[in-house]
Amino acid sequence: MAATKMRCDARSVAKTNCVAWLESRLDAPHLTRRRREKGSREEKRRVGMTRLARQITPNRSILFHLIASITLLLSHLSLSRLYIYIHQYKFFISYYLKSVSTLLIKQSKEEIMELRRGPWTVDEDLMLINYIANHGGGQWNSLARSAGLKRTGKSCRLRWLNYLRPDVRRGNITPQEQLLILELHSLWGNKWSKIAQHLPGRTDNEIKNYWRTRVQKHAKQLNCEVNSKKFRDTVRYLWIPRLVERIRAASSSASCPIATFSSSYNSATVTATAAAATRFSSPTVSECVTDCYSGSTSAQGDDAIREESIMCGGLDESIFSQRDYDNYAGLVECNNLWSVEGYNWNF
DNA sequence: AATGAATACAACCGCAGCTCT
């Protein structure tokens, strides 16, 4: 008698638990809530899970609980009681069976397609290039799946735009480009994509990297911040005139495509340089610079670009010497000569 | 030649804005 009562109580508890669990999920709010959960960056990196994997994990839990609950119901209910329950929860059961089947299909697909991260291989590059050549870009998530790439759409998009795109201009940043970057950054700040629009073939990522590595390096050497007056003045009085000189020298020694605008520079006198800077900052001249690039970029290969880069002065590393930094204070004395009407460096 | 530091840049992440359902 006591044993029967205990068994009944156990059944009752099991049923109560199952029903409570089922009812608690009738509105299924956790499906959305769990998806929104965000772990710390370190945690994600440590576990090595993708965002998709994080979405899948709680679904497994749902499935487990559902199967466990159904098993419990079947083991504790008579057929007639089971029929009542099925009838009572038919809408809910229908909803969950549908959800679970969808989840299982999605999960199996994604688990088979284990997502890759890190550097792209040559094969992956070829797959992406071939697919875009045949089907075009856009819709990157579906593109990644259709192309058979085990990458996120985001990763595919980034690889294409920053590296594989045929019109991406490789090679060193030329003095002309440096000048343009300095000027445009002074106008717009860290608007890399906007700046990149004025440097054909250069990506926002490349310009951002250039700024962070090489430009900020000089700020570091001066023991100042990039946005400080000291650095702004250095750029203004040292860097830009040197760049202008480089461009001018290169254009006079060779028929550089930039010669059309750089010939207007005469950095021998500060006022002339300032005038050139004024010209350069105007949209018309900037467009001329852009045209110069676009005219030469499409026709030139990597070697030609590198050659041009070397011819025009190469990297900016040699723009400054230690003596230049030492003489910085003296150069600032010329400040009054730089007050050009209508021109605002606005660093 | 070995090795640690510095550099360059490819790739990732989070977020915001937009569109579609």
Place this chain on the structure above:
DNA sequence: CAGAGCTGCGGTTGTATTCAT
């Protein structure tokens, strides 16, 4: 109207390469 998905942007990180000792 809310939510999901997509895209683009800017900040940050990981790692291969180069340089200095």
